Amino acid sequence: MLKLEERGRGKFKPAPNYDINDVKNLLIKKIEEETHLNIDEPQDYDMENLFFKTDKANVLGLFCGAGGLDLGLELAGLDVIIGEERTNELFKNKDTFNSIREESIFHHLYSNDIFKEALETYKQNFPNSVFIHNKDIRKVKEFPKADVVVGGPPCPGFSEAGPRLVDDPRNFLYIHYIRCLMQVQPKFFIMENVKGMLTLGKGEVFHQIRQDFEAAGYRVYHKLVNARDYGVPQLRERVFLVGVREDIKFKYEFPEPSHGDGLFLNPYITLTEAIGDLEENPGEYFTGSYSTIFMSRNRKKNWNEQSFTIQASGRQAPIHPGGLPMEKVDKNKWIFQDGEENNRRLSVKEIARIQTFPDWYNFSDGKNDEMSKNGRLDKIYKQIGNAVPVQLARIIAQPIAKWIYENR
Template sequence: MTETLSLIDLFAGCGGMTVGFAREGFRSDLAVEFDFAAAATYAQNFGEAHTFFGDIADLADEDIPEVDVVIGGPPCQGFSNLGSRDVNDPRNKLWKEYLRVVTHARPKVFVLENVQRFSKSPEFELLLAEADHGCIEEYELRWGVLLASDYGVAQRRPRTIVIGSRIGPIEPPAPTHARMAHGHVKPWKTVRERIDGLPEHPKTTDLPARTTEVFGAAVQGPFSMEELHFGRNPRPISLERYDHVPPGGGRFDLPDHLLPRCWREKTSGTTDVMGRMRWDAPSLTIRTEFFKPEKGQYLHPQWEADDPDRRVNRVITHREAALLQDFPSDYKWCGSKTEIAKQIGNAVPAGLAAAVAKQVKAAITSAGQETDEDGLAEAV
């Protein structure tokens, strides 16, 4: 029987990375999350006993177990193209707390996940210095910017993945999917494959009035994925705008009389806002405000030019966003509508995490087999 590999998930959020690693047979021994609603969601799905709700700086060294793998993504707003890009942003220093846990947990492998531009940041250079002559000098680092759609996720979401290993270098996994299939590489998963068949017209705009107790305090939920399929009440002018946008289109498809002044005066850029998804392509990145069409390409993909009755003029629901983030259909959620949207948008797509987990597991298993063979040879 294959031994179950243990992990610590830092900055765990609602559990996207743990979902992916669990798919490959990993067991979470500790999860750390500062946001209450996100920590509650994690606890609902993986257990409260090993979930540390609080500041990672308050996690005592003696409470850090030794595990096979440490995973996590320190908050990235400072590096994000949508953020301040301020290298002095305190959120950019939290990777040092990540390294503190690594030094005490003594994992064979650690996986650090962040936004695309992290690999070009001054903080990344400091991370490389720590691997060269600092606290993680016994680890060999490999990294790359991976596109979630290249690993079976119906979303074109780029993330920087850094793999540190003290059992030999581990390269990021090779793509298993591509825009066009070739050889053993499958075609990209599509929006249709994840959300087709769900009710086009949600019956409610609200979450059920339900609370539970987690970490000794009340939180809204838990809610099923089905209960996340609620709509909104857009204004008539918003509905008129939505009606003009075809699949793959956006704000440039709106007639002048429907353009707000800010868009009328900005004749270039922000091409995905007020955008409509395509059924037969992956979505673009699902961000934390996917419920606002002015924030990206979040309109439901159903739209037919010759039949106005076959147009679904709404943004995707929380349920649809969670499915595009590759969460399982039986996942449970805690928090308000806005808090859950933030959890969904901040998560690592589970399929991308699973691809990394599979690569890491294979390396650990191989290293263990080599150790066993060496021991047997010495005994003979």
């Protein structure tokens, strides 16, 4: 994709039409360059000591964070073994869930991230059999073999890509995601990213993304989904890309929405249903004043609605639905009708519920005594806001889980 320097907004035009082999050769060249630049130290773990399971679909997690996508995948792997109803019942309690989670057809083998507190959270909630790698992905020399790769790389350079996305040095994480796929060649991958990916550069950015993943050896399926359509009490639009290795005879189809206003759909999950029981005992929440930017639009939903998108920031957390609605008093100005003192941000426990994490899920704040309470809480808000809602991840993974179960 080329960006033309003209007055006003940047203009984009399509890049030349590369064939799949041209793209693959370019990817290989860029990966070799990145490898030469960044991997200058020995491998710091022994693959032979990883808990690889031959009777399971082994999972490799990149940018795993607190584990929302990974946990949803695990649930999907249980659904095909013991059924959704039974899984839901056992999922309510950590001990009962831990007693059956080994039955999932998915086994988490390796997870990688550089967010220290998020990895501490991951470690507290996943079995010890998972190797948790706290290392910059650029310096991971070799990834373990796996059947499924999951995760969504941050993509800061997508908005102003060069002749190809891999030419932008800010997209090194994207390059290493593809490096992992080309090295490991899993049967499937699941990638999640923000809605804006589809429209950047008038769609040319996304065209390149698909082309790059296809060049890595995959048929790629994508869809923009809203989490509330799948039983998540939140307005959250995200793009999912699902890759199926070219030699696998399986056509992935995104599940149809289960919730909505239609005759044959379940009603949307409301904030009353999700967090109503926490009103008197919400747990800890981020405190402090609200910026002019924050108050430039409505930040408060009613009890019978779904939450605004949960952001990766305590300061930007939506307002609790209790009390009077916010009131618009100017073009870019809203106020609290009943006063700022009667309104608070959603708590950690509440946003975890809205992201469909179970109540027993423990989040680490890093236990840094030198950091303020708000600072420690913000570490948790960031983890939860960055996560894929657990139930959404579960639904997206179910067709893959079913195919693996039927073809094992």
